Amino acid sequence: MFEGQMRQGAAAAKRKTVDIERGLFLVRYASSDDTRHPPTVRISFEERSGPDTALIIHPDARDAILSEPGTALAVRAASPAKLLVEVMPTGMDGSTAATVKVEALNPGAMPETTIAADGHLDAGPLAGGAIRLRAHVAGIGDVIAAINEWVAxxxxxxxxxxLAIDWPDMPAGLDLRYAVRSRNADATRLAPIGSFVGT
Structure with missing residues (x-):
């Protein structure tokens, strides 16, 4: 894991290059000294990085810019690459003091999936920290699904x-919460990982 702190208060943008290996990474804007007007963080690859690299951003985002602490994006590199982290102040005398973390996401092995004799889906033991979904399905009961599998x-x-989300090896410092909303009801309260939410 790389954790970079850029702590100079000048108005100019601050840049840092991070060497990454082949893999999948989470780039997380962890904190800023300026809570009212935090700087923005732009993520890109150096030009020397190969074409087999990708920044994975939210579908509604247009650029790989983290606008405030708590925002993140994913990085995929099929070979070693150089990631450019640029912290930009939001005003003339704005701060460039920000903590940005680059964390490797280990792939792990996908759990073996089988259908039990009673028709319930059994994803087997979790391997390598894989995320899985536990859902209670009307008329069926509890169903467990791994990544890229249907619940119903x-x-x-x-x-x-x-439903509940299980992630046994969730990266330290990550606070994942979720809620559900049905067609004719308000959303449930945000619940921490592993908690059941629903009716």
Whole structure:
């Protein structure tokens, strides 16, 4: 894990190059000294980095810019690359004091998936910190799904009455919370990882 702190108060942008290996990484804007007008963080690759690199941003985002602490993006590199982290002040005398963390996400092995005799999906033991979803499906009961697996549908559509997310090796310092909302009801309260939310 790389953790960089850029702590100079001048108005000019501050740049740092981070060497990354082949893999998948989370780039997280952890904190800023200026809580009212935090600087923005732009992430890019140096031009020498190969074409087999990608920045994975939110579908609504246009650029790889982290606007405030708590925002993040993912980086995929098929070979070693150089990541450029640029901290830019938001005003004339704005701060460039920011803490940005680059954390490797280990792939782990995908859990083996089987259908039990009673028809319930059994994703088996979690391996390598894989994320899995536990859902309570109307008329079926509890169903466990690994990444890229359906809980209910399209071949067997059913009402999902609640869910929980399990991530045994979630990176330290990451605070994942979730809620559910049904068509005719308000959203539930945000719940921490591992908690069941629903009806």
């Amino acid at each position: 549908g399209p071949s067997a559509p059913s009402r999902i009455e609640g």
